[in-house]
Amino acid sequence: MTKERLQKLSINDLLEIAQNQDISFSTDIDREALIELILEEEAEEKTDREASNNAAMRVKEKKFEKVKDEGESFLLEYELPESYNETKITLLLRDPLWAFAYWDIKQTDIEKIEGLPGAVLILRVYQVDERGKKINVKKEPFEIPVKLTDRSWYINLPKAGLEYSLQLIVRDRTQEKVLCESNTVESPAISLDPMEDSVSDEQFRTALAVSGLQGLDDFYEKGGIPQRIISLLDTQYLQLQG
Amino acid sequence: MSYGFLSIVLHAHLPFVRHPDYERFLEEDWLFDAISETYLPLLRVFNNLKRDKIPFRLTLSMSPTLSAMLTDELLAERYVSYCESKLELARKEEKRVADDERFTPLVAMYKDLIEQNLADFEGLYKRNIAKGFKTLAKEGYLEIITTSATHCFLPLYQEYPHDVEMQIHTAVISHGRIFGENPIGFWLPECGYYHGLERFIKANGMKYFFTAAHGILFADKSPPNGVYSPLLLPNGTAAFGRDIPSSQAVWSSEDGYPGDMSYRDFYRDIGFDLPIDYLRPFLHGDGIRGDTGFKYYAITGKTDEKEPYRPEDALKKVKEHADNFVYSRIKQLAKLTRTMDSPPIIVSPYDAELFGHWWFEGPKWLEFLVRQVHSSAENVILATPGDYLSKNRKLNTGTPSFSSWGNNGYAEVWLDGANDWIYRHVHKAIERMSELVERFPNEKGLKQRILNQAAREVLLSQASDWPFILKTGTTVQYATRRIKEHLYNFNRIYDGLCRNTVSTEWLTRLEKKNNLFHDIDYRLFAEKKTSPDED
Secondary structure (H helix, E strand, O other): OHHHHHHOHHHHHHHHHHHHHHOOOOOOOHHHHHHHHHHHHHHHHHHHHHOOOOOOHHHHHHHHOOOOOOOOOOOOOOOOOOOOOOEEEEEEEOOOOOEEEEEOOOHHHHHHHHHOOEEEEEEEEEOOOOOEEEEEOOOOEEEEEOOOOOOEEEEEEEOOEEEEEEEEEEEEOOOEEEEOOOOHHHHHHHHOOOOOOOOHHHHHHHHHOOOOOHHHHHHHHHHHOOHHHHHHHHHEEEEOOO | OEEEEEEEEEEOOOOOOOOOOOOHHHHHHHHHHHHHHHHHHHHHHHHHHHHOOOOEEEEEOOOOHHHHHHEEEEEEHHHHHHHHHHHHHHHHHHHHHOOOOOHHHHHHHHHHHHHHHHHHHHHHHHOOHHHHHHHHHOOEEEEEEEOOOOOOOHHOOOOOHHHHHHHHHHHHHHHHHOOOOOOOOEEOOOOEEEEHHHHHHHHHHOOOEEHHHHHHOOOOOOOOOOHHHHHEEOOOEEEEEOOOHHHHHHHHHOOOHOOOOOOEOOOHHHOOOOOHHHHHHHHHOOOOOOOOOOOEEEEEOOOOOOOOOHHHHHHHHHHHHHHHHHHHHHHHHHHHHHOOOOOHHHHEEHHHHHHOOOEOOOOHHHHHHHHHHHHHOOOOEEEOOHHHHOOOOOOOEEOOOEEEOOOHOEEEOOOOOOOHHHHHHHHHHHHHHHHHHHOOOOOOOOHHHHHHHHHHHHHHOOOOOHHHHHOOOOOOHHHHHHHHHHHHHHHHHHHHHOOOOOHHHHHHHHHOOOOOOOOOHHHHHOOOOOOOOOO
8 A cells, every 4th residue: 555545544543553564562552653554564664575576577577567556446246155054075186296275065055064974174195196086185084184174175185196085084983985076187297207319318408508507407317306396487587507 | 601590589578557536546557657768769760770671580479458458549648738738747857957067968858759759659650660570571570479468377276277368369469459360379478387388378379479588498308409409399389498598687676787877767757756746736646756757866876876877878878888788799699609510599588678767778779789680690580489480490398397487487476475366366366267268159139249348357367466476575455456346347247147237238248448458269268168279
């Protein structure tokens, strides 16, 4: 928000904004000092945000930076339903090692679960083999306990390059029941294959070097690419070039 | 002797923002700024080169939402008013800085630019600058390609293949109508690729697309040529990988050319420097401060004490930077030709709006670059991906890996704590849309109009711009409103069709407001549609 915009707000609005942004201030703070604190906090947040963006995203951001303010306050009259009253789970892949699951549970199922003594909800993560058959990811099933009020979860996948799916399970003292199963996601492999012959090998090494990615060469030798190399690929090739 | 090819790709995109229900609307300025600062200056650069008989081949990706806005009469009318308002501000500024010789030439420069823009827009292009690009494509200077209908980040919709087909098919049809021929290439929004996406690209008649560098390097079979020749997929489409050094030289605000101290500073604008009462007639709403486009300072360095901008100094740097860019590419190509058995191609894709809007000198840099390539004794040749593929070269084969050009290379920009709430609702809308097609498979007349509008609203809710804005925190309220509004419109139609109570008056208003994709066919949302060719 701009200074002018903040100056138009009541002291109560300013206090609310400051509290929402976790700004520390003394109880006898005056209006102007509070506005300064909010502006400082916003500037700091903006710097942090920009720092976490790569070059492509920073440029894109400029397209939408018409004003440093949110503009008119729109009435959010188009509220969305909290639930579509169905029992369903969906899995989305965020990157090779993280997936996002969201789910919905229909009212009658919620009531049934609430009626089961000691019932708990669990997300069970499966690795799926090439034939679509589920395999438990570890010897011990990979399970994440969730609350009945939860509706989404970020899942740290154990290994890149595999396929995963989920079940949402309700378990009570005597038995368990699968409420729903997700789609399967395919986590990409993050590795470079050894070349079949010396000509291809030299070609590939040259291509990596010209890409400014000599750092990748080491990983190519040893096999396997750690996840952090992806961000190097995108943001810090100059350092890699040395 | 030619070492190889350089393929410059400009991706032009803005989300669909059109508010006939308001007299002026702040976010419509995204388009007007881009027309003034990017699209018209680029057209001038291309036409300068053409006038001077300098041959060039560049690729321009035009998003369907942008093309729709560039051919819209209401927005054209508003763009003229926007320019007139800027001209009035320029006249006011002339008086204000009359005694300050540091700024008088800069005000004159901006005034000339606005007058030139207005003259080109009205006189040369008759309020439709898409025609300007179309002419250059016809004359062989540009290869114009498309992207998904509303610039949807496709990997997050892969569970809905009929939606991906709808996004791509609608884009191709819209492109054909505006540019007179079907595109041969496809810009994956945010370079977002997932395994299998290529079948929709092929099914819609296109031959190639682009991915991030690691999409190619981490292909199922590492390609010996890296990103320097396209990867031929099993279905016959080709994936071109983004070259990192040439991208970074232009993208990076710190290490790249645009950060040079003599270039114009993007942030310092009279909209934040001058008294609010002076600016009020030129600001939106109740006098919210904002960019006016009148920026008088050079980047100078990491200091608040900025030096006045000196265009002549900047121009020298532009030439230097263009020469340096071409020299670096020739060096890259020379190294590659020693080991590669086919001619290397360096693919350098950029957001078009970088040029001119953020990097004020960007269009001029591009012009100098083309001139420098032309005089480089054919060491490097400008080529489009279509040109490269037309020669039947031997290519590395394989399938790219899931990837994007966003932070850390995957989906974390568009799937984050700030925006993940949208997917359950947008996915539900897709499911409901397919349900509507099943119930109303062959409607005509009013019901067809209703269903087509429902399809438009579902597509509009999927624009990657909204989750991007939610993540980066620029105009969050607006992005939230847009997602919710499109979903509300869709759900109102869905509920209305269930009860047979869709108001014709409301529908007509909505059709007039969200009036893009004239040829949309809601039936493509059919879930059981025959799958596209999977060769």
